[in-house]
Amino acid sequence: MTRDTSTRPVTNLPRTRWGAVLAVSLAIVLAALDLTIVAVALPLIGTDLAAPPAVTQWVLLAYFLPMTALGIPGGRWMDRAGLRPAFAFAVAGFGVASVLIAMAPTMALLLTGRVLQGAFGSLISILGFPIVAAAVRPEHRGRAMGMITTLIPVSGLIGPGLGGLLAETFGWRAVFAINIPLAVTALWLGLRTVPAGAPGRRGLPLPGLGLLRETVLLGGAVTAVFLALGMLGGELTGGAFAVPVGLAIVAAAATVAWARLAESRPVITLTRRPAYGLPVSALLLMVTGTGATFFLVPYLFADVLHRSAQVTGAVLLASAAGMALFSPLAGLVADRVGPRPVAFAGAFVTLAGTLALLQLGADARPADVAWRLALLGIGSGLFSGPVHNLVLAATPPDMTATSGGVTALFRTFGLAIGPATGALSWSLTGGGMTGFHTGVAAITVTTVLGIAALAALRFHARRQHGERSEAAELEPAA
8 A cells, every 4th residue: 555645744843742732632622522511501500690591592602603703813813923822822711711600600701701712712723733733743643633633523522411410410610610620731731742833933922903803704704604504494484584695695795805805815825725625625515414413313313213312312422432433543544545545435434324324214223323323423533634634734834823723614614504404404394204314315415525525636636746747757857
């Protein structure tokens, strides 16, 4: 088996700093866990702080929106900062915000802390790429990215169960207090292992007005998109469709306004490069399918198979288990043969899992669903780390944090679009097995498109290699 070296950058690193990888992994657990761990504690928060459900839902949104909106502008800011101070700022800020929330006497103070948590969580998710680029030799990046990318969905899946246990045993404040020892450990380890940064980029510069403009425009676009997606999953009749359409127009206008800023040009140029844009597009498409299962499977168990929420949760863990088991293997293999063939293999395993889900009937047992979800998890485990490795390899050295922000934004959009796609498929077809099969058919389409993007990337790489070989043959001898 030959090694795929077409996407491997050259480095002078004497050794890989695995401690830095562990530090950023622990930090990413913080950011990913708080996306889902809080949900089950919302009723307790509302009761204790005398807040109605319409207010307590903002405990989730106040975290999610800044985390998404700050991805690209925060990445551009982090590219001008030193790695170690940036990491310390992000992790310490997340820890301090968690203390603020755990001690909050009012809902207003709690929501303020959640906004801060989301902002610092965004910076944490951005820093994975630059830390791996600076601390990990290319021949080890498959393993490093496999470790980091596995933790994002696994943390998300275990979050509700852990949050429920903490809230029931110690109260809702423990859900936020659990972040403090994790933040302290990640900060202690990061200060000792994360590289200081490139010469001339050792400090933490002031953000500037450009960052604020980008954040406002991208934040407005993200907010409008997610509100529209949330409405599409409900019952929309008559003129009610005008609201999500109007929100889509607002999102498009804000995005166009951002694209006209001078600050956006490097990002747009980067995403237009096939070596970068194609794997990022494949990531968006594949994650969209994963997100759709988070809606479709619970509704299948509740409305068709008539099983309890506990059974549903246990079956969903099959996907996380498949990913957790095979993601490290994907990293090892990608380090030997290159990331592209391993990402291809993962995409095809995912396609096999979606086709298997299409075969389910109304008499399906939990075990019938579980092994199919495990197949999807194996596919995601094989795909996720290598495709992030491809993106990192195509990133210019001075834009690694920006690339991390772009990737985080695409990944988050996929996880949001997926459930909306599943909900829309379910509601338009009346639910039941027809709704489930329609949703899975949509997942199949996105998976095939993801495979097509990887195929286009392979074609582009071969063409580039052929052009370089031809240029070398035509070059006159010295």
